[in-house]
Amino acid sequence: MSDEAAAGYVRVRLDLSYDGSEFSGWAKQAGGRRTVQGEIEDALRTVTRSGETYELTVAGRTDAGVHARGQVAHVDLPREVWAEHHPKLLKRLAGRLPRDVRVWALREAPSGFNARFSAIWRRYAYRVTDNPGGVDPLLRNHVLWHDWPLDVDAMNEAARRLLGEHDFAAYCKKREGATTIRTLQELSLVKGDDGIITATVRADAFCHNMVRSLIGALLFVGDGHRPPDWPAKVLAAGVRDSAVHVVRPHGLTLEEVGYPADELLAARSKEARNKRSLPSARCC
Numbered sequence: 001m002s003d004e005a006a007a008g009y010v011r012v013r014l015d016l017s018y019d020g021s022e023f024s025g026w027a028k029q030a031g032g033r034r035t036v037q038g039e040i041e042d043a044l045r046t047v048t049r050s051g052e053t054y055e056l057t058v059a060g061r062t063d064a065g066v067h068a069r070g071q072v073a074h075v076d077l078p079r080e081v082w083a084e085h086h087p088k089l090l091k092r093l094a095g096r097l098p099r100d101v102r103v104w105a106l107r108e109a110p111s112g113f114n115a116r117f118s119a120i121w122r123r124y125a126y127r128v129t130d131n132p133g134g135v136d137p138l139l140r141n142h143v144l145w146h147d148w149p150l151d152v153d154a155m156n157e158a159a160r161r162l163l164g165e166h167d168f169a170a171y172c173k174k175r176e177g178a179t180t181i182r183t184l185q186e187l188s189l190v191k192g193d194d195g196i197i198t199a200t201v202r203a204d205a206f207c208h209n210m211v212r213s214l215i216g217a218l219l220f221v222g223d224g225h226r227p228p229d230w231p232a233k234v235l236a237a238g239v240r241d242s243a244v245h246v247v248r249p250h251g252l253t254l255e256e257v258g259y260p261a262d263e264l265l266a267a268r269s270k271e272a273r274n275k276r277s278l279p280s281a282r283c284c
Helices: 036-047 079-096 152-160 210-222 230-237 262-273
Strands: 009-018 056-058 067-078 101-108 121-129 164-167 181-191 196-203 252-258
Touching: 009 036, 009 079, 036 056, 036 067, 036 079, 036 101, 067 079, 079 101, 121 210, 152 181, 152 196, 152 210, 152 230, 181 210, 196 210, 210 230, 210 252
Parallel strands: 067 252
Antiparallel strands: 009 067, 009 101, 056 067, 121 196, 121 252, 164 181, 181 196
16 A cells, blocks of 8 residues: 555545445445445546546544544546546535535645555544433434433543553454554543533544444443443453443544644654554563
8 A cells, every 4th residue: 555646646635524324334345235435436436437446545444333524535546537527526526426425625635645544643523422311313323322321520530541552452353463552642521511422532543443442431430330440450451351342333423534744644654554562562
């Protein structure tokens, strides 16, 4: 996965959003399942009248049912295709794409840009309510209902103990050969006047199921089933705890992806490809 487009191609950055309710996640899958990547690539092929599919690279692959407000992707297009179509490409995509996915901006990416590896952080929001009456029907696909009263102060106390660089193996679905070391930069919860609790979760990167597992642990603290120090103890143990539930995906939204200044993009891409280890595990 190169940080530069091949000769004769232009790397294009896409800023997009989608309602994940009816998608089987971001990534294309066998069997004809509907995915965000598949819809955008099909639309792009159609509106550019191309005989081939131009593959998208995304900042963060989202699971089935997860939404995105600030997703970022890139695609490498032949220079002549970009020159011919880019003035009207955004409007044509709007006319071709289904209503649950939108591309908001298309622009030539700076040198060294890679939507996935150049990112320095991803920010998610998870929304939940403990309202005894449940969730507003108009928000049912975006807010989880938790049928126990939640102590947000206790949840924030637990969250603070998880910040920093750690091995999050206890909160991730293991993938062969992939590291689970991440830097959790922000984890905080606020209850709005509407009764919706919004958890903000920001990290340099996330491993599979990490956000939803962290929220599952915090909910157990919030409803009094576990003390505030329990999530940190699970983290330190380094193994999955059966009490940590992966909460349902519909409450989760990718809100924003952060990138460094243009002149630092290539260096960040190179750094992100290095397999990480914790300081205590590093050798000479």
